[in-house]
Amino acid sequence: MAPIITFWSALGGVALLLIWLGRRLSSRRRFAGLPRVGIDPGFLGLRMQAAKDEFFHHGQQLLEQGYAKYKDTPYVIQTCDNERLVIPDKFIEELKNLPDTQISFKEELLDRFMGKYTKLDAVRGTTIHRDIVRFQLTKSLGNLLPQMKEEAQLALDNALGGCNSKEFTPIKASSMVFAAIGQITSRRVIDDPQVSRDAVWLKTIMGFTASLATFCITMRTISPTLRPIARFTIPSGRKLRSDIAQVTTFLAPLIRKRQQQQQNLNSAAGDQKQKEDPPQDFVQWLAEAAQGGGRDAEPEAIVIKILFLIVAAMHSSAVTAIHAVYDLCAHPETMRDLREEARAVLGAHGWTHAALLRLHRMESFLKESGRANSAGIVSFQRLVLSPIRLSNGFVIPAGTHICAASDARSRDPAPYEAPLEFRPLRFYHPPSGEAAGGGGEVDAANLFSSVANGDSWFGVGRQACPGRWYASAQIKLVLCLLLTEYEFKFPDGQTARPKNWVKDEKTGPDMEQMIWVRRLRG
Numbered sequence: 001m002a003p004i005i006t007f008w009s010a011l012g013g014v015a016l017l018l019i020w021l022g023r024r025l026s027s028r029r030r031f032a033g034l035p036r037v038g039i040d041p042g043f044l045g046l047r048m049q050a051a052k053d054e055f056f057h058h059g060q061q062l063l064e065q066g067y068a069k070y071k072d073t074p075y076v077i078q079t080c081d082n083e084r085l086v087i088p089d090k091f092i093e094e095l096k097n098l099p100d101t102q103i104s105f106k107e108e109l110l111d112r113f114m115g116k117y118t119k120l121d122a123v124r125g126t127t128i129h130r131d132i133v134r135f136q137l138t139k140s141l142g143n144l145l146p147q148m149k150e151e152a153q154l155a156l157d158n159a160l161g162g163c164n165s166k167e168f169t170p171i172k173a174s175s176m177v178f179a180a181i182g183q184i185t186s187r188r189v190i191d192d193p194q195v196s197r198d199a200v201w202l203k204t205i206m207g208f209t210a211s212l213a214t215f216c217i218t219m220r221t222i223s224p225t226l227r228p229i230a231r232f233t234i235p236s237g238r239k240l241r242s243d244i245a246q247v248t249t250f251l252a253p254l255i256r257k258r259q260q261q262q263q264n265l266n267s268a269a270g271d272q273k274q275k276e277d278p279p280q281d282f283v284q285w286l287a288e289a290a291q292g293g294g295r296d297a298e299p300e301a302i303v304i305k306i307l308f309l310i311v312a313a314m315h316s317s318a319v320t321a322i323h324a325v326y327d328l329c330a331h332p333e334t335m336r337d338l339r340e341e342a343r344a345v346l347g348a349h350g351w352t353h354a355a356l357l358r359l360h361r362m363e364s365f366l367k368e369s370g371r372a373n374s375a376g377i378v379s380f381q382r383l384v385l386s387p388i389r390l391s392n393g394f395v396i397p398a399g400t401h402i403c404a405a406s407d408a409r410s411r412d413p414a415p416y417e418a419p420l421e422f423r424p425l426r427f428y429h430p431p432s433g434e435a436a437g438g439g440g441e442v443d444a445a446n447l448f449s450s451v452a453n454g455d456s457w458f459g460v461g462r463q464a465c466p467g468r469w470y471a472s473a474q475i476k477l478v479l480c481l482l483l484t485e486y487e488f489k490f491p492d493g494q495t496a497r498p499k500n501w502v503k504d505e506k507t508g509p510d511m512e513q514m515i516w517v518r519r520l521r522g
């Protein structure tokens with residue numbers, strides 16, 4: 001018996017080796033003839049760890065080298081997740097509007113965020129989570145603004161409760177901003193303050209992105225063969241499952257109740273139908289979008305889509321606002337300018353979404369803050385699902401991960417004069433009819449939420465961020481509340497903003513920075 005087992009084990013081993021060699025060979029052939037930046041892991045992958053380590057510590061510099069050297073040629077780079085093809089600007093134009101059946105942001109994300117182990121692959125094969133953001137959420141911004149303001153104000157009052165108008169109080173800027181953005185987002189997930197303001201609920205959803213990131217980083221260090229088991233045994237896997245269970249416990253009964261109400265409404269005869277407006281939140285919109293039944297309608301599938309939206313919405317918006325707060329503290333004259341604009345525009349038009357769209361100086365400042373503080377060192381991350389021929393004749397094979405070196409581009413003097421200078425009005429074009437106090441017509445092309453070619457903050461093309469109008473509104477709202485009700489600055493002696501950290505392809509603001517806050521006298 002033993003020799004038979006040994007024989008089959010050996011055969012299995014050889015088969016696995018052949019599969020692995022086949023994969024390596026096809027991966028090498030895929031990019032044959034293309035230049036490479038950084039350490040080449042080699043055919044057998046013997047230098048894989050060295051290549052990953054190099055990218056982890058020096059990815060930003062590697063991409064800068066690639067950006068400077070290869071303006072017209074895609075080049076290959078080994079990142080900590082996978083091998084990528086970096087696409088120069090001139091080809092982004094050709095690719096950005098291809099359908100997501102050909103290049104997909106979502107598939108790339110699910111691949112990197114291990115969709116099958118994190119359950120996030122509930123967003124596969126459906127676009128309802130994207131559609132409700134693009135349509136229902138964005139169209140309701142005018143109606144939702146008073147409620148967004150109520151949540152932001154409440155969160156800021158809590159976070160800054162100890163501040164008075166006599167002396168400055170030290171506050172951790174990131175906690176203050178996270179509290180405000182977290183609470184606005186929470187109410188949009190579920191328009192029921194009993195849940196949306198619950199301390200356990202808030203802690204869980206605000207920590208979910210970190211739980212997910214820690215799980216994925218740990219899983220990446222484990223061999224793919226062992227991952228199906230490891231996900232149950234590693235502590236970050238337990239934490240992730242417990243977060244998902246917690247959110248499900250809060251939301252599943254409410255989802256069922258809303259679905260039941262929807263059924264009653266559908267079956268009620270004409271004028272007996274309830275006249276009440278349905279709640280305007282993710283739970284309601286997702287339940288309505290899945291009315292046809294099927295997998296999308298299962299409460300667990302709705303919960304996972306909500307978690308996907310939380311990951312997309314919360315951290316990114318908070319980080320953007322934290323950068324903005326640091327840039328304001330580093331540029332007190334800009335802070336004065338934007339405070340004046342906010343007072344004039346909101347005084348004339350009230351705290352409305354229409355008024356927020358008239359904060360032209362703030363729009364430019366946010367765009368500049370986004371340019372100076374990249375969201376990540378790459379953007380336009382896509383998985384190629386079917387082969388694409390570029391205008392130079394090169395065919396990008398299916399299965400290729402592509403990206404753009406957006407961070408390097410943000411320091412390119414060709415598109416941005418004096419790119420190392422922070423110029424808050426770089427993107428400001430006085431709109432026609434601007435009155436002395438600010439305002440004037442809404443200038444769509446120069447809004448922070450616009451995605452002109454080259455701006456990478458919200459991505460680009462057909463799959464650019466659908467939540468950008470909402471994100472922009474909530475960030476401006478939080479900044480306006482801070483500017484009109486508080487004075488804030490770096491601690492005495494600090495004039496420059498803290499340096500951003502960069503690890504792997506991620507970058508972000510220093511989360512420990514304290515600021516001094518004082519209430520403005522009424």
Ligand code: HEM
Nearest residue numbers: 106312313316317320380457458459460463464465467471
């Ligand atoms: C400042 C805050 C935000 C930033 C910087 C940001 C950035 C991005 C980026 C770069 C993408 C990929 C686009 C591309 O590669 O072309 C994306 C996708 C997405 N974002 Fe945002 N986002 C923000 C806020 C939000 C908010 C508030 C929501 C929802 C309320 C949201 C929902 C989404 C969704 C659903 C996708 C996936 C779209 C798809 O599957 O095609 N984002 N976001």
